[in-house]
Amino acid sequence: LLKEVIHRNAAITTANLVCKEFICPNKTSEDPEITSVLEEIVKVISLWNAVERAYESGISKEDFMQAYREFKTVLPSVGQEKKYGNQFEKESGYSLYKVLQEIKKSEKNKIFLGER
Numbered sequence: 001l002l003k004e005v006i007h008r009n010a011a012i013t014t015a016n017l018v019c020k021e022f023i024c025p026n027k028t029s030e031d032p033e034i035t036s037v038l039e040e041i042v043k044v045i046s047l048w049n050a051v052e053r054a055y056e057s058g059i060s061k062e063d064f065m066q067a068y069r070e071f072k073t074v075l076p077s078v079g080q081e082k083k084y085g086n087q088f089e090k091e092s093g094y095s096l097y098k099v100l101q102e103i104k105k106s107e108k109n110k111i112f113l114g115e116r
Helices: 002-023 032-056 061-074 078-092 096-105
Strands: none
Touching: 032 061, 032 078, 032 096, 061 096, 078 096
16 A cells, blocks of 8 residues: 555656646646646556556556546546557557456456566
8 A cells, every 4th residue: 555655646746747847837736727637647647557567566456446447537438548548558568458358357356467
């Protein structure tokens, strides 16, 4: 849990810096619009972190699906999911689609797609 909190805080800090520099340079992080944007960025980053964990160390189905549900609140369109999932796979080699398929077919509580 501590590791996840650290990842989340790192994501928030990074998102805040990106937002300040590129998205809304004239607004403060206390602005409700900025807060909303940061929360959405963190939800998206959390899903990609969950996909990475599925390949690198394993992740519980419950934890992955929580990250996925949060992601879908930001990007509910299947087309957007495929677009960004394909881009993530191109960059990382890790497939959101394959993780979701493994979750559907596996009876185990934890999934791991990497090599042992």
